[in-house]
Amino acid sequence: SQKIEQNSEALNIQEGKTATLTCNYTNYSPAYLQWYRQDPGRGPVFLLLIRENEKEKRKERLKVTFDTTLKQSLFHITASQPADSATYLCALDRHTGNQFYFGTGTSLTVIP
Amino acid sequence: DGGITQSPKYLFRKEGQNVTLSCEQNLNHDAMYWYRQDPGQGLRLIYYSQIVNDFQKGDIAEGYSVSREKKESFPLTVTSAQKNPTAFYLCASEGGSRTDTQYFGPGTRLTVL
Numbered sequence: 001s002q003k004i005e006q007n008s009e010a011l012n013i014q015e016g017k018t019a020t021l022t023c024n025y026t027n028y029s030p031a032y033l034q035w036y037r038q039d040p041g042r043g044p045v046f047l048l049l050i051r052e053n054e055k056e057k058r059k060e061r062l063k064v065t066f067d068t069t070l071k072q073s074l075f076h077i078t079a080s081q082p083a084d085s086a087t088y089l090c091a092l093d094r095h096t097g098n099q100f101y102f103g104t105g106t107s108l109t110v111i112p
Numbered sequence: 113d114g115g116i117t118q119s120p121k122y123l124f125r126k127e128g129q130n131v132t133l134s135c136e137q138n139l140n141h142d143a144m145y146w147y148r149q150d151p152g153q154g155l156r157l158i159y160y161s162q163i164v165n166d167f168q169k170g171d172i173a174e175g176y177s178v179s180r181e182k183k184e185s186f187p188l189t190v191t192s193a194q195k196n197p198t199a200f201y202l203c204a205s206e207g208g209s210r211t212d213t214q215y216f217g218p219g220t221r222l223t224v225l
Contacts, residue, residue, distance in 0.1 A: 001171075004154065034213060041200075041219070041221070042218055042219065043202050043204075043216030043217050043218050043219050044155075044202070044214075044216050045216070046213040046214065046215070049213060089154065089155070091214075099145070099157060099160060099170070100157075100214065101154075102147075102154040102155040102156075103154050104152060104153055104154045105154065
């Protein structure tokens with residue numbers, strides 16, 4: 001199986017700053033890794049996917065990096081806004097069909 | 113309005129009762145999934161189905177059952193054998209490509225009284 005670790009503590013940052021969330025895994029390297037956003041009481045929403053042969057992926061204010069040597073992905077939100085406050089989950093494919101391992105998530109609060 | 117729906121949003125069950133959670137999608141996705149989410153834990157896979165009339169156990173299938181008689185529907189039954197069923201249940205679907213993303217429903221919060 002796969003063990004996934006995300007920031008164990010909640011992250012509080014000031015509006016306008018860059019938030020950086022980490023996702024570390026311990027076993028095999030996934031073929032790809034995904035980041036999702038989850039608001040309280042709701043289902044996760046897909047944000048970005050990065051493949052093992054990609055170092056970096058961007059989408060508007062979001063940036064994801066993938067370092068297969070360190071077994072780590074970083075998720076950045078630049079120019080953060082209070083509306084970015086949510087829990088962010090990383091997910092790794094299992095190499096056996098279309099199933100994923102999900103991390104426990106990191107709670108982000110952007111303070112106005 | 114395409115998407116994936118779950119019902120009910122809140123569900124209360126007495127101990128010893130079976131209960132069925134509904135999941136419907138109109139995205140024409142082949143694969144569907146059920147996850148359980150508990151506070152402080154990640155999503156854990158209960159069951160998944162890659163195609164109609166076929167499904168596989170996930171990591172925590174004990175005490176749960178599913179069916180996949182139609183492409184758009186994947187109901188989950190929480191049986192009395194599930195010792196700690198109180199949780200937030202999420203259904204997801206995914207298209208045929210291995211790199212497609214998962215689309216989640218709004219979730220059902222089940223509470224055992």
